[in-house]
Amino acid sequence: xxxxERVVIHTGRRSRLPVIVAVHSTALGPAAGGLRLxxxxxxxxxxxxxxxxxxxMTAKFAVAGLPSGxxxxxxxxxxxxxxxxxxxxxxxxxxxxxxxLLDGVYATGPDVGTSSEDMALIGETTPHVFCRPTALGGSGxxxxxxxxxxxxxxxxxxxxxxxxxxxxxxxxxxxxxGRVGARLARLLAAEGAALTVTDVDPDxxxxxxxxxxxxxxPDETLTAxxxxxxxAALGSVLTRRTAADLRCRAVVGPANNxxxxxxxxxxxxxxxxxxxxxxxxxxxGVVNAVSTELxxxxxxxxxxxxxxxxxxxxxxLDTARRHGRTPAQAASELARRRLHAxxxxxxxxxxSPGVGTR
Ligand code: PPY
Numbered sequence: 001x002x003x004x005e006r007v008v009i010h011t012g013r014r015s016r017l018p019v020i021v022a023v024h025s026t027a028l029g030p031a032a033g034g035l036r037l038x039x040x041x042x043x044x045x046x047x048x049x050x051x052x053x054x055x056x057m058t059a060k061f062a063v064a065g066l067p068s069g070x071x072x073x074x075x076x077x078x079x080x081x082x083x084x085x086x087x088x089x090x091x092x093x094x095x096x097x098x099x100x101l102l103d104g105v106y107a108t109g110p111d112v113g114t115s116s117e118d119m120a121l122i123g124e125t126t127p128h129v130f131c132r133p134t135a136l137g138g139s140g141x142x143x144x145x146x147x148x149x150x151x152x153x154x155x156x157x158x159x160x161x162x163x164x165x166x167x168x169x170x171x172x173x174x175x176x177x178g179r180v181g182a183r184l185a186r187l188l189a190a191e192g193a194a195l196t197v198t199d200v201d202p203d204x205x206x207x208x209x210x211x212x213x214x215x216x217x218p219d220e221t222l223t224a225x226x227x228x229x230x231x232a233a234l235g236s237v238l239t240r241r242t243a244a245d246l247r248c249r250a251v252v253g254p255a256n257n258x259x260x261x262x263x264x265x266x267x268x269x270x271x272x273x274x275x276x277x278x279x280x281x282x283x284x285g286v287v288n289a290v291s292t293e294l295x296x297x298x299x300x301x302x303x304x305x306x307x308x309x310x311x312x313x314x315x316x317l318d319t320a321r322r323h324g325r326t327p328a329q330a331a332s333e334l335a336r337r338r339l340h341a342x343x344x345x346x347x348x349x350x351x352s353p354g355v356g357t358r
Pocket of ligand 1: 032033034057107108109111131142282283285286289290
């Protein structure tokens with residue numbers, strides 16, 4: 001069954017690349033979610049990615065308590081070859097056209113392969129775009145806020161496991177040193193954590209060296225003997241196989257789509273490994289963007305809302321423990337409750353008391 005409200009697939013007029021926009025749900029409000037410009041073996045894999053990621057955005061907003069819906073856009077690049085600048089701009093303009101046609105049902109933002117500057121380009125076509133550079137009136141790069149949100153989630157996990165939110169001396173393994181992963185690793189190093197780090201790009205070793213971190217291969221980092229593993233790279237690192245090999249007490253990080261299949265959450269639970277759902281731990285970026293750009297929150301208010309991810313994770317973990325559930329079940333039940341509590345936009349408006357009764 002298609003769970004999504006609307007899925008648009010275009011062949012880009014300029015780039016001839018497949019442009020996919022998936023609107024999973026607008027039950028809580030207009031949909032938002034990033035634009036991914038990424039390589040796929042087949043464009044249908046890009047479609048699958050957009051479907052999964054947009055559903056995760058619905059849950060992300062619901063659990064974060066924000067009145068937005070879930071969406072995601074993907075421009076599916078071929079497996080091999082890089083776009084030159086002109087073709088890349090064409091691809092972004094093609095994505096902007098598809099977003100503009102949705103007329104506010106969906107607003108985009110940065111994601112894997114796109115930046116705040118790219119949002120400026122999209123903003124030339126449609127106003128339905130978050131995270132344009134601050135000089136243009138947007139909220140800018142979302143990655144520092146995503147990193148702060150993941151740090152908040154890590155504190156909640158540390159409090160649960162060790163009775164303190166302090167990460168000083170804690171052994172953490174960060175898998176992926178991209179925009180968010182590198183920021184988060186810096187924050188963790190500043191907190192005094194003992195870091196093991198990795199990236200598929202060997203040049204990132206420099207960042208590890210700078211932070212005094214131990215560098216290992218991606219596989220070794222994921223299965224390192226540490227307190228907490230922090231997924232901060234592309235999705236699906238948690239498979240049945242890797243779940244069996246993990247040696248940490250918890251997995252929590254800012255990567256989207258960490259589970260290869262949903263049952264891996266149960267396997268982790270059976271092994272006594274605490275897994276915080278990715279859509280809870282990765283919400284810092286959208287929380288900041290949506291709070292400041294849609295709800296006119298000040299920078300301080302937005303920061304406080306990102307920090308509140310610590311309480312949200314704490315509540316999810318408490319509820320899970322109280323009801324004998326996994327954190328994945330507790331978070332998805334919370335999301336479902338919030339979605340069901342939303343008024344049905346298709347229902348006729350109910351007369352407010354006192355109106356028309358005189
Ligand atoms: C995500 O959190 O996964 C995103 O899609 C990033 C994002 C950031 C800001 C606005 C919309 C989406």
